[in-house]
Amino acid sequence: MASDDYPDDLRYTKEHEWARVDGTRATIGITRFAVDALGDITQVDLPKEGEAVVKDAVFGTVESVKAVSDLFAPCTGKVVKVNDPLGDSPEYVNEDCYDEGWMVIVELSKPEELDGLMTAAQYEEYLKEQE
């Protein structure tokens, strides 16, 4: 597993979401591992702007040709932006899960929560343990 599969500037959850912190906001998506496990993604259901998300609670679903999976929020806060193009082009998540395939941007209400998430190195170690 090449380490550039898991960029160093992100934090990771055990449920295979990532968060990129920028000031008081965090961009959220799913990891390369999740994308590989899911296969071709056919639909992404996300919350609307203004809705609240709670750490570890379900904030959306992602459907692939294999299964429908829940998305778990890595942090608590309010959704300030949604990657609307995923509605018509869910393949962006397959093609570029860390950039064009981002899902929502959250205004953090408990920024300290992010400290509890894994670093890239910790996440890769976690993936090895899961094998």
Add this chain to the structure above:
Amino acid sequence: MSDHPNRPAKPIATRQLLHPSPPIFEQGSPGRTGASLPPLDVPAIDPKAHFGALARSEPPGLPEVSEVEVTRHFTRLSRWNYAIDIGLYPLGSCTMKYNPKVNERVARMPGFAGLHPAQPVSTLQGALAVMWKLERLLCEISGFARATLQPAAGAHGELAGLMMIRAYHQDRGRHPTKVLIPDSAHGTNPASCTLNGFQIVPIKTGADGLLDIDSLRAAADGDTAAVMMTNPSTLGLFEERLADAAEIIHRAGGLVYMDGANLNALLGKVRPGASGVDVMHINLHKTFTTPHGGGGPGSGPVGVTAALEPFLPTPTVEKDPGVDGAYRLLFNRPKSVGRLRSFFGNFGMHVRAYTYIREMGGPGLTQATEMAVLNANYLRSRLKDAYPLAYERPSMHEVVFTDKRLKRETGVQTLDVAKRLMDYGYHPPTIYFPLPAVTGGAGALMIEPTETETPETLDAFADAMLSIADEARTEPETVKTAPHQTAIRRLDETRAARHPRLRWTRQ
């Protein structure tokens, strides 16, 4: 490896002369009909005068074909199909067991098939007798006080059961909002809860594949309406802690709903109603051999304990001699959740299930369960080296394999194996389900052979699975591009899901 020698299986190359058949709207010719009607002998009406703007301005675009064209069209299509009467149908979770022909014979008896449900009750006595007796048999098998036969399928049974649970709580002045659902439960369970306005609290499966009792204990409180457990779970494992779970939920004031879709593994062994379960639906089309999967409508009776009897849907069938005969329909049930289905449910399925239960008898049903479990474990033993198990626990009526080893060593995945099985003449198993087995990226193959398959069939299927594992090493491209023997080759499932074309339009 089992001590059974691996007989290399070969893809079956017995493709029939299969005719393509374009959509029926593209067949025929303008003005052609399959029937000749006599000349109009009543006054013609002007639709516009009767229906105004709703009247059609032009005739509907119905197919214009002859009788022989219709017959050939549907017969040709049917020959492309696969059915339990053609071969093994190991679709895990679905219990695709053989449907005995005696069921059909009895259901077609004119006294049953010719009934109209709106006939006077005095002339429906035979039908009501079958419904009453079937209810008694289902209650005896499952350990409940009463049952409703109305629900038209399993998920409809879940809806009925949850409505009764809600009514039960409301009758006690309580309004709990949560239902706890282990992630090894059937996927319809959360949907049924949402329809009833309950919040879902998922309970994670433990490392052993069973319900994590500590998580359940932590989640159960005074706001808990019920737990919904599937037993055996969708992992094909027996939930050994059912009684403990029931005690925890009951102490919190909640009820225990058991999804009885997998009752085929418990007949004559476990009576859920006597093991702490308050409500359970039973799939006649799985456990009791009524047809499904396009062969007929489902039927999902729901059994309840005495405490929930007042809330059963109306009408119930009662046996108490009166003016209409020995049986009557009881509509006056003040606490009932009301009617859930037109007339009395899918009555033809009640006749088939009753016939099956009477044919088998108690010892026969117990043996069916034992054979179903034996068959699943036989396949498990023959295949577990090539396809590692999702969980190393004894299987019940179905067994979940993974593609861990195959994917790592050959790059061939679950979907490829499923497609290649078609070339060997089998319906593929359920894949990428259940979710706990898929978590972590492995592909799951969920296989349920049922009790009706012979040792020869089981061996032939196992040989095919092992041959595919061999092919994955020697000629992986063959497997990755399968199926090759079918009338239609591998479809682009991604494109079909992302850009579905749901309507036919005239070119």
